[in-house]
């Protein structure tokens with residue numbers, strides 16, 4: 517027990533910052549059997565306003581390259597974080613326009629195959645004024661249109677979605693003409709995996725979530741640690757090797773583990789992130 521690793525483990529939502537802590541996290545992930553990650557852009561408002569998205573995206577791409585040099589398979593997700601709205605507003609900018617420009621730039625990276633997804637974009641995860649929700653929804657719609665136009669995926673950060681919330685996202689995807697399987701609800705609740713199962717999900721890799729998701733018997737989810745690489749809180753969210761640890765749990769507890777692994781670590785990531 518614990519001495520073997522499951523091959524091909526993929527974490528669908530992972531963040532890195534420059535510095536030693538991120539390198540240690542990558543080593544810890546690989547030592548536990550992790551072999552691929554979807555690396556998601558992080559905001560850093562200390563970067564300042566000028567050329568903000570370009571600076572962030574270039575940094576994320578550089579971090580992806582160094583993770584690849586360590587031997588990981590890495591897909592890249594770039595985009596304006598939903599809370600960027602407040603950053604732009606504080607600086608006196610037209611927040612909606614700045615975020616839409618950030619989306620177009622992310623799409624350019626996707627069309628040049630330097631990234632595979634736009635994200636994490638969406639809505640703040642806490643209640644906000646109506647106009648911020650409207651701007652956020654416009655950003656989501658534009659990303660879904662771009663998904664249709666260039667075939668990139670979209671990684672969504674939103675408030676927790678119940679079945680009505682899932683229906684709302686699904687109808688936006690349909691309206692935009694996007695393939696719902698290319699739209700990934702990050703931090704999704706496994707209880708609603710059966711609602712509009714065409715939409716993809718990534719699920720925080722806690723033991724309880726993994727069991728619930730497997731019991732729903734859908735093949736529309738991936739697992740994530742949402743490792744944040746925050747020096748102040750090294751294991752904020754859950755530790756960087758949570759997904760490989762859950763892979764071992766699945767191997768030990770589910771007879772159809774090969775089928776489960778094919779879906780969550782191979783088929784869906786390959787389709788969504790063109791890995």
Ligand SMILES: [Zn+2]
Pocket residue numbers: 529531556636742
């Ligand atoms: Zn994230």
